[in-house]
Amino acid sequence: MKALMSLSALIGVAGLLLLGGMVLDIVPSTTIRLVEGYMPMQLLLEMGCFVLGFAGLSYILNAMGMAIPRFWQGIGFWVFFLLYLKYRVYPPIPFSVRAMYGTVSLVAVFMWVSANEEDWQKFKQPIMNVLDAQTGMNKLLRYAYLVLLPILIGGFSFNAMMPKSEEPIELRTVHPAPPASTKVHGKTYTLQTSQNPYRVNTEGKYDQEYTNANIVEQGMGRLMKPNANPWDETNQGYLKYVREGGEIFFQNCHFCHGDNLNGRGLHAFAFNPIPANFTDPGTIAQLQETFIFWRVAKGGIGLPNEGFPWASVMPPWEQHLTVDEIWKVILFEYWHTGYYPRTWD
């Protein structure tokens, strides 16, 4: 048990040192890389390690007769978590999300330190000592709080009320709500029921499973399946349409959406927000093909009221592409990213 706790304590100390280095800009935040594809779980596992690490550290210090008071344990862990979010995670997390996480962690710390009466008494003792002001030091602290707290609140109020020249925060939606049907080149498409006419099997029939089996493999990299290379001229049917879609993509779309479909094309950073990243599991992987069809055809300008609030400068591609070309380019996007379009069956 002691060995386990000592090991945990080491992890705790290492975590503190690493984070301290990151805060002071001595250690880059990429020292322990966030590995693509595993980052969300890595983040949670790191936090789990720190919880165990601090539990071990507390145990060892306690055994050495140098116990940290519960009050400072609580405050310390909360501060650690806030700094972790700010300096460890990259790219930087927006303030609104850090504020949400900070509040949750504050509540969690409160739940921990007040879970039983004994801990709660330990935690609030320093606060009560200052309020009671039985010693000179506590008296001094009480007066200091009396002066500092109103100044602090005043400062926050002043800061909140002061006019700022920053661009305002705007809410937008990643997926604008689509209409029930859309009219493209004179034909009406019902979004709920329409199908991509090029998602077909060798017999020329609509076949989601067949086409899904021929898309690139997901994983650390993206690999084409054996015998499923669209650029093999002998391939017909679905793979041929993918190739044609790819040609359309590289003639029209890749300037913004990028060679790897990750939204980082040549012109991408002229826009804010940058174009959609199709390799992200939150974009096309969440949507029906007909949604993409509607979105490509109408662009940002043609979005209906239901789609508000949005921010998109994508042109309405129905003015430049035929219906068949739009369907083929969508086919290519799913093939290349290795995602399956959403279906309701």
Place this chain on the structure above:
Amino acid sequence: MGLLTGKRVFSIMALCMMVGLLLLPIVVALPSPAIGEEAPAVGDEAKKDGEKVEKGRDVYYKTEGIVVGAPAPKTTDGPKDYPRYNFESRVLIWFANQQHLYYGSFVLAVPIFCMIIEFMGVVTKDKALAKRYDQLAYDFIKISLTAYSLTAILGGILIFTFLTLYPAFFSYLSGIFRPVMHIYALMFVAESGTLYIYYYGWDKMREGFLKWIHLSMSVVLNIIGTLLMFLANSWIGFMMSPAGVDEQGRFLGNIWHVIHTALWNPLNLHRILGNMAFGGGVVAAYAAYKFLASKTDEDRAHYDWMGYIAMALGVAFLIPLPFAGYWLMREVYAYRQQMGITLMGGLLAWLFIIQATMIGILFLSTNYYLWQAMGRMRGAEKYQRYIKYLVFLLACGYIVFITPHTMVMSPAELKAMGGQQHPVLGNYGVMSAKNGGINVIITTTVLSFVWYMRGNKVSTVSWAKFGNIFMGVFFVCAYINIIWLAVYGYYIPANVRVGLSVPQVATTLSCLFFMFALNSVMMRGAKQMGPIEWGKISARSQYALIMLATAFTWMMGLMGYIRSSVRLFWHVNEIMRDNSPWAYTHTVGFAANMISANVLFFWISILFVFWLGSLTAKKVPVESKAGIPGSVPQPAASH
């Protein structure tokens, strides 16, 4: 003996009358169901006159029917269709509707609690405990009686508000639902009659066979209440996902189609569970308030116990609530993709993040209360050191659950992030991760309950060690399975991913049922480390109960707003357009303020109801009321 027989006869007659009241609206409505009251008449008349019968196609069922109703009015902004005070009519209707719903939910939920608690009292062998349960059920119904009058008053106010501010819409809706509106009114009469007989007959039917009759009355009462709610749900179901009408909104004669819309069943289930959880929360908050105001240890013990029972019942219905909500959302997506995306990924997505936050608060409060409650048991100290790990699991689940898909950020932050999605946290924003998050939270709540149930006990069965190891392994496997499925969800098609929620939920429910059952078996004849010292619970626990109830109330207001707002600029989706000046979606801030105002008003008014209840209580001495001469309240010896 003669008197007893008389009482029996009277009770059976009362029960028969209740059943009669229950059947009355159905009997009255017999000519109208299924094919519509007037459909054949109009058709026959038309045939007689040799006129052409106009047929229409059902917008949802796609069946053909004879047009028997007028088309949905095409309203224009003006005093004819939208008469108004110098105020936003939508806000007024919002307020009236929400208050009616709060009270309606409360008075529908509390009788179900009474039924459960009264039943527990009847079947409990411990006579003292049985009396406690009976008294508790009586206290509950007493609170609900005053609230019932208020519900009716608020319902009246709601109808008048509709008639005066939205006459064209209300006229259309009442035209469509004409047969069921009368049934609704009659059901209300039946509910009132049943409730009064149930309440005033309590003392007369306290023992033996009569008690069973009384209990049966509560079953009838709850059947009527539930049917009443289902009917009211059909109106909002119709507004969201209309059926039984053609594209112009003309009624096609089949009232069942109008009622049984795409969203009716999921709405019914979600509301019934939501009402129960809400009712439990309100009663728990009442008990918490009384606990904090108590002057004696006896009162504290009583209200501590009452709070615990109400909380346990409320949470029992809270646990399946997210799954019912999931079903509702799935049906919404299946009905209209646009609606689903507006809700979960579009205009209203931020409100869903607030909703997730509130759900998290509910579960966190519940866990916190249970940990505090372990403080009143001797022997539960052994679990205290592990609570920090439960806190960690809850916090991680909560963080994932509330991470928004579309983050609020300034353009500068957006640029610094390098794209619309954060590469790390963006993954928490989609459903696969969120399912994992909420299931981890619920499983942890189940674990807290298991710890609470065995807090002051040590199992004495011969296989106790094996049982403990098995339970531990079961929970670890459950966590691994839930998290693994959440991660796996990223690598499979969306339609399969949606299906993954089933094994995740099954895992959580397995923990709930198997672990509770196993724990109960293990704790049979267990060695008690000490009694549960009712009343010796921290004040913080009671604030957690108040927090629980407030979060329920706020969340109900929020979800009602979201459900209603998803129609955007339609009174009846895709059938009747809202052409009032208020056919726009409010800002998140305005909606939040409005919901808070509704919550505040509800709590102030319900405090008044509680106060009225306490006036009655003061007139009756505690001893005679409880039926235990000279006794002070002694809550249950176990949980």
